[in-house]
Amino acid sequence: MLETINKTFLNEVIAFTPRRFVDSRGHFSETYNADTLAQHGITTQFVQDNQSYSRDIGTVRGLHFQAPPSAQAKLIRVLQGVIWDVAVDIRKGSPTYGQWVGCELSAEKGNQLFIPEGFLHGFVTRTADCMVAYKCSATYAPDTEGSVRFDDPDLAIDWGIDVQGAHLSDKDAAAVSFAAFASPFVYEGA
Template sequence: MKLVPTALAEVVEIQPTRHGDERGWFSEIFRSDVLADAGLDTDFVQDNESFSATSGTLRGIHYQLPPHAQVKLVRVIRGAVLDVAVDLRRESPTFGDHVAVILTADSGNQLLVPAGFGHAFLTLERDTQVGYKVSAPYDPERERSVRWDDPALGIDWPLAGDIPVLSARDAVAPLLADQPDLFDPPTGQESSS
């Protein structure tokens, strides 16, 4: 298992090793000891899975506030996505910056998105299935979202001018500047400025 740094130090791409022969391949997709040895010790408590029938389906930018802020370990089971993590820690020097990584079932790569970051993905193929581990259970009272096309974020979604397929909630998510509930990096608690 190889850990690959990204432009935002806290977000890590993970490339599990595949051992192949004439039958196919075998891979350890999660090793808590490997992550802990790299200082990424997280107790995952829930596994989630989504299926998107069409290419161009965009889910996010979602996050949960403390005490249910989530670390996410995201991988593609079938298809491909552009996976995006946005720094939402209001006092962070990289506040509002993002990392975008293409995750595919063929490559088996994963993205570790820390608490304090928003997460989104855009499907690049039809019939895409995404699985991810989270470190806190889903809490609808603590769930928030930021608008996917916020110009302040500058995310280059590969949409070729098309509008993505969005949920009703994602279509009306507030801009980052209008979001009252974000993160304060020293304590991990939300800010209300």
């Protein structure tokens, strides 16, 4: 059962918070239920779970995607700490192509973000020692992966940090600009 569910500015990207049952021991939450999500239009079948740990505040992971036939939808939640999670529409022909939406996710709130195929995904840590878990609809396929610079001026994403001080992997630091990016995704209408 979900406590809240909200479509974001990019309608296919959905934010929700599972209901928590609180007692003297702490709380219990059903973090994933395919039937409950299907009632709200999320019918994606997930096949892989990932988890990341980021030591420092200002660690950026992204903006990533996998191209078809290995495109990934993702369901993101935070196990420890707080992140700013971002999705960017990269479906050619979409009325929201190149537009982004961000959502603060935290272990304390227990909220989650669903990002379908055809979107870049990335996040920045707002607290130290962040652990993020996410479900993926396709297994990791390195020959189909790609990335776009998180600080690309054409996207103008507000990460809430000094981007010059961001902690990046070498791969993310070498990502292409949005202008040089050739999207493998095509918008199929509403």
